[in-house]
Amino acid sequence: MNWDDTAPHSTAEETAAGAPDRLVGADADGEDTAVEAALRPKDLEEFVGQERVREQLDLVLRAARARGATADHVLLSGAPGLGKTTLSMIIAAEMGAPIRITSGPAIQHAGDLAAILSSLQEGEVLFLDEIHRMSRPAEEMLYMAMEDFRVDVIVGKGPGATAIPLELPPFTLVGATTRAGLLPPPLRDRFGFTAHMEFYAPAELERVIHRSAGLLDLDIEPEGAAEIAGRSRGTPRIANRLLRRVRDYAQVKADGLITREIASQALGVYEVDARGLDRLDRAVLTALLKLFGGGPVGLSTLAVAVGEERETVEEVAEPFLVREGLLARTPRGRIATPAAWAHLGLVPPQQQAGGSGQQGLFGA
Numbered sequence: 506m507n508w509d510d511t512a513p514h515s516t517a518e519e520t521a522a523g524a525p526d527r528l529v530g531a532d533a534d535g536e537d538t539a540v541e542a543a544l545r546p547k548d549l550e551e552f553v554g555q556e557r558v559r560e561q562l563d564l565v566l567r568a569a570r571a572r573g574a575t576a577d578h579v580l581l582s583g584a585p586g587l588g589k590t591t592l593s594m595i596i597a598a599e600m601g602a603p604i605r606i607t608s609g610p611a612i613q614h615a616g617d618l619a620a621i622l623s624s625l626q627e628g629e630v631l632f633l634d635e636i637h638r639m640s641r642p643a644e645e646m647l648y649m650a651m652e653d654f655r656v657d658v659i660v661g662k663g664p665g666a667t668a669i670p671l672e673l674p675p676f677t678l679v680g681a682t683t684r685a686g687l688l689p690p691p692l693r694d695r696f697g698f699t700a701h702m703e704f705y706a707p708a709e710l711e712r713v714i715h716r717s718a719g720l721l722d723l724d725i726e727p728e729g730a731a732e733i734a735g736r737s738r739g740t741p742r743i744a745n746r747l748l749r750r751v752r753d754y755a756q757v758k759a760d761g762l763i764t765r766e767i768a769s770q771a772l773g774v775y776e777v778d779a780r781g782l783d784r785l786d787r788a789v790l791t792a793l794l795k796l797f798g799g800g801p802v803g804l805s806t807l808a809v810a811v812g813e814e815r816e817t818v819e820e821v822a823e824p825f826l827v828r829e830g831l832l833a834r835t836p837r838g839r840i841a842t843p844a845a846w847a848h849l850g851l852v853p854p855q856q857q858a859g860g861s862g863q864q865g866l867f868g869a
């Protein structure tokens with residue numbers, strides 16, 4: 506395997522001003538990168554969940570193998586940590602092909618892409634993470650490479666510049682993006698197979714946790730795995746990370762066995778609650794409920810109340826709170842849902858005796 510870009514790449518969540526390092530963040534941290542290689546499923550059989558994607562991909566790969574052809578280009582979209590890199594490695598393994606890994610931000614010039622493409626072997630899988638962050642000239646070169654296995658390398662500058670056509674061996678591009686909507690349609694259309702990766706159900710995360718526990722040689726009870734799964738925000742990367750923190754706690758504070766109680770105590774120490782909210786998420790919700798009666802309140806006001814940057818609240822905390830149905834973004838501001846009151850064990854003002862119901866009091 507070749508790594509053209511091992512530098513950590515960032516997403517909107519990570520780049521938000523002041524975004525803290527989070528145990529429940531979905532982007533890979535240094536420790537994840539070191540451990541994840543050992544935990545990655547090696548074939549489609551081992552890959553947990555995403556049944557439809559697996560089934561469809563299995564057909565695409567089997568058919569290509571039967572024809573003795575290179576597999577179609579594959580586009581994988583979905584949130585960080587759901588298994589896009591893992592799946593690209595599985596595609597290569599299933600096709601018996603080598604894989605080259607790079608990312609959109611690493612390809613700023615068309616020449617960078619030409620250098621990678623021209624060094625591919627026949628049948629090789631090129632994994633292009635964050636494909637939506639590639640430069641426009643590189644993107645345009647990729648159109649032709651994907652369709653005709655050919656690129657035009659421009660030599661010289663100005664009126665004297667000439668395009669030298671370069672034949673490429675057939676290869677399979679696996680593009681990954683957290684934001685499929687940002688891809689220009691001509692690029693999207695050149696993928697033969699597109700798959701959207703969903704967040705995982707708790708039962709699927711339990712399977713991921715049991716599998717990882719086996720590979721890490723840990724003793725875990727089913728209830729312990731369920732406790733960790735419930736706090737993992739639908740994301741295998743987070744499940745694996747929480748498992749490692751619970752393992753530490755179980756080894757230091759107990760006899761190593763991961764029970765429900767041990768998992769719950771350990772994640773309590775790390776301030777990850779029963780629903781996977783961390784300190785920042787709860788600070789946002791608590792301010793919304795306690796200071797602003799559940800809203801509506803403007804984003805800037807809410808951010809000042811929790812002592813964070815606007816972007817941190819909007820891009821780091823809110824997406825999960827919205828996904829969980831705890832917070833809604835409305836034209837009048839942020840509002841808490843009944844589930845938010847229930848989660849923090851608070852009573853909405855409308856339901857309190859003599860409650861005034863403070864709807865609409867707080868501006869941006």
Ligand SMILES: Nc1ncnc2c1ncn2[C@@H]1O[C@H](COP(=O)(O)OP(=O)(O)OP(=O)(O)O)[C@@H](O)[C@H]1O
Nearest residue numbers: 541544545552553585586587588589590591741742
């Ligand atoms: N379906 C799965 N079954 C078992 N483990 C999984 C699955 N999906 C992901 N994982 C585990 O989660 C970790 C993160 O997966 P991966 O790096 O493939 O995510 P990703 O979607 O590529 O993330 P990013 O967008 O940040 O690059 C890996 O260690 C992998 O082992």
